[in-house]
């Protein structure tokens with residue numbers, strides 16, 4: 001199963017991807033996570049990416065495409081994967097199509113997680129993430145039992161640098177201008193599925209599995 005997750009910042013792409021990883025052992029390829037790892041490692045790529053991420057802008061396609069191509073060639077992608085946060089504009093979607101055809105792969109679905117615009121700000125300002133295992137929490141909707149500590153692994157929770165109000169606003173604008181048009185792109189290919197991204201995370205996950213035809 002090869003899936004692209006579509007949805008605005010804060011829609012719950014990462015949250016649902018992690019549940020798919022747990023249940024179906026598909027690798028999650030999150031370009032945001034890969035870029036944040038490069039930033040944390042202090043690599044050249046990370047340094048280049050950080051200035052764009054801090055402004056809420058897209059990192060240049062040349063940087064992201066190389067990273068994705070390298071990842072898709074790894075053995076664990078043969079059985080499928082979940083692309084989370086990629087592609088992000090039409091140029092990336094076209095480049096992905098080329099990449100996939102050269103690897104003899106094709107997408108099964110582009111699954112859109114739809115959340116009303118007004119809910120996204122609170123989701124993003126409230127998000128906390130575990131430094132050790134990546135588990136996501138939300139101080140408003142799904143807090144950890146102990147503040148600042150991961151329920152799963154006792155790791156430290158942190159707030160993403162780009163989850164500040166001004167940066168979130170820019171990310172949402174960039175999404176509307178550059179990423180939202182991908183719905184049309186994948187509709188033309190006839191592979192769009194969608195779920196309402198509001199309600200409990202488990203309920204949404206049931207819908208996700210049912211839309212994808214997974215048991």
Ligand code: AP5
Pocket residue numbers: 007008009010011012013014015016031032033035052053054056057058059060061064084085086087088092123124126127128136137138139141142162171197198199200201204
């Ligand atoms: P990226 O990391 O991809 O961020 P994003 O698209 O802005 O999306 P988020 O990760 O913020 O949201 P999400 O949908 O994953 O939501 P989550 O599950 O965490 O990108 C960051 C930056 O990297 C970009 O701005 C750009 O600079 C760069 N970048 C990345 N990819 C790129 C690319 N391809 N090209 C160029 N640049 C790129 O959930 C959010 C919160 O809501 C959490 O707290 C969660 O607990 C909570 N939540 C989840 N579900 C529910 C629910 N049902 N009810 C209540 N709360 C919920």
Ligand code: MG
Pocket residue numbers: 013014015030032085
């Ligand atoms: Mg995410």
Ligand code: ZN
Pocket residue numbers: 130131132133134135150151152153154155
């Ligand atoms: Zn943890």
